[in-house]
Amino acid sequence: MKTEHSQLFQQFRSTVDGKITTIEAQHDDATGTDFVLWQHVQRSFPNVRIVRDGNTDIQFMMDSKFEDLTPLRIEYYPGVVLDVVMKEVYSSTSPFPVYTSHDGDGYIRYGSMVLLQHSRSGSYLSTSSSHYQMGSGQRVVFCSQAVERGQEEWWQVLGHDRDGEHGRKIPYGSRIRLFNVVHRHWLCCNSQNNSPSSCLKEVSGSGGQDSSDSRAEWTVKLVSGAASYWQVRSIVSIYHENSANYICSYETRFGKDIEVGCGSGTGEYIRWKAYLD
Numbered sequence: 001m002k003t004e005h006s007q008l009f010q011q012f013r014s015t016v017d018g019k020i021t022t023i024e025a026q027h028d029d030a031t032g033t034d035f036v037l038w039q040h041v042q043r044s045f046p047n048v049r050i051v052r053d054g055n056t057d058i059q060f061m062m063d064s065k066f067e068d069l070t071p072l073r074i075e076y077y078p079g080v081v082l083d084v085v086m087k088e089v090y091s092s093t094s095p096f097p098v099y100t101s102h103d104g105d106g107y108i109r110y111g112s113m114v115l116l117q118h119s120r121s122g123s124y125l126s127t128s129s130s131h132y133q134m135g136s137g138q139r140v141v142f143c144s145q146a147v148e149r150g151q152e153e154w155w156q157v158l159g160h161d162r163d164g165e166h167g168r169k170i171p172y173g174s175r176i177r178l179f180n181v182v183h184r185h186w187l188c189c190n191s192q193n194n195s196p197s198s199c200l201k202e203v204s205g206s207g208g209q210d211s212s213d214s215r216a217e218w219t220v221k222l223v224s225g226a227a228s229y230w231q232v233r234s235i236v237s238i239y240h241e242n243s244a245n246y247i248c249s250y251e252t253r254f255g256k257d258i259e260v261g262c263g264s265g266t267g268e269y270i271r272w273k274a275y276l277d
Helices: 038-044
Strands: 006-012 020-028 031-035 048-053 073-075 081-086 113-118 125-129 139-144 155-161 173-182 185-194 201-206 218-221 235-238 245-248 257-259 262-263 272-276
Touching: 020 038, 031 038, 038 048, 038 073, 185 245, 185 262, 235 272
Parallel strands: 006 081
Antiparallel strands: 006 020, 020 031, 031 073, 048 081, 113 125, 113 155, 113 272, 125 139, 139 201, 139 257, 155 173, 173 185, 173 218, 185 201, 201 262, 218 235, 235 245, 245 262
16 A cells, blocks of 8 residues: 655755755665755756755765766755855866857766765865975875865866867777866876875876876776766766776775775776766
8 A cells, every 4th residue: 555645845045145945855765765856956946066965065866886866966965954065167277178059968077076985985186285294205195175176176078189089988998088167287106105104006186288208198988887988977987097996985094085006906996976067
């Protein structure tokens, strides 16, 4: 016999004008969970970037394999007004052409600006003006746990020949380079140096816009599924060709953030998701 459930509603508040919008929530009989479909949030807030409960980012609900449920959904928070943070227009200072005409198709393309989120920790690949005190002495790379997403967390995806394939979708198995436009350096793995707090290989920011080598070459691989091209929110691994390792994080503390390195590990520690601006 089917159980009847009371109609549920979630309130959302725009961080731009403070306007509160009510969206109907749904119930999943199979799991006993209440949720709000992300497409309904997007319908009310077309420029939504993320939803928060206070200072906590609301993540998409996942299955036992840490993959987003389909269709995308967020948990229902009874009696709470969730804040909707809007996307800001990203004014890139990149020396390379930036691809911005995604039109909601969900594909990462050569020239795209992306955030790379570590699937297990929920933190974002970032860098800063600080340098490693040992090892290569190059710019530090880490997973940021900051509440606000900063410009240092944005990486431009470029092809093996830099910007020669601008605007094309990226097939899984392709070699890419990741360029940080704030500090003008490339994401690199230095296989001759260990990361500061673990036995992983050091990951750093190295070189200028006209200076990169095989240490900055990565291959994006689909972890599960049968898609042909890199898409937002797909779980991927990022493989370093030169050292035959994956960029990963075992959630080792690195100051107030989390250490990133390259290792031969498997599972959730090498899983990442990309988000567009």
